[in-house]
Amino acid sequence: MSRDSKHPCLQATLQDLEKEKENVQADTKALAHKHKAGQNKLAAAKVELDGIMSETDRAKGELSRHQETLDNTASEIATLKEQKTKQKAKVKQLQEESGTLEHAIRDKKSASVSQTTRRHDLEKQVKAMETREQECLETVETLTREISGLERQKE
Numbered sequence: 001m002s003r004d005s006k007h008p009c010l011q012a013t014l015q016d017l018e019k020e021k022e023n024v025q026a027d028t029k030a031l032a033h034k035h036k037a038g039q040n041k042l043a044a045a046k047v048e049l050d051g052i053m054s055e056t057d058r059a060k061g062e063l064s065r066h067q068e069t070l071d072n073t074a075s076e077i078a079t080l081k082e083q084k085t086k087q088k089a090k091v092k093q094l095q096e097e098s099g100t101l102e103h104a105i106r107d108k109k110s111a112s113v114s115q116t117t118r119r120h121d122l123e124k125q126v127k128a129m130e131t132r133e134q135e136c137l138e139t140v141e142t143l144t145r146e147i148s149g150l151e152r153q154k155e
Helices: 008-110 116-154
Strands: none
Touching (some): 008 116
């Protein structure tokens, strides 16, 4: 006879221990399965987080490019405003020159000249001033168009 058959209490305890061992093994197997599933979920979450981080970095880069474009546009606007101010000053100066030239032309035309050579010289001067006046008027018109164009660009 075996030793187990001599002790029935030991036989029952041994059977209980075998069942407990089987239960522990089953629980261990279930826990291992749950652990593996948890690891898989963690890996999937890490992949998703990496994707989110990539998208965040891409969005930051795009935002940076938009900010750079905005800064460049603001700089261009400032430059255009400065050009407009300079051109307005030049238009004013040319208008003043034009007024002075018109006045000089009227003065020259109204002056009485007794000598023919003097009259011819004055006519030449008047002609030159009229040419300069026309050039000034054309320049004023050109600058006025440029200012209008800059104002439309600004808007």
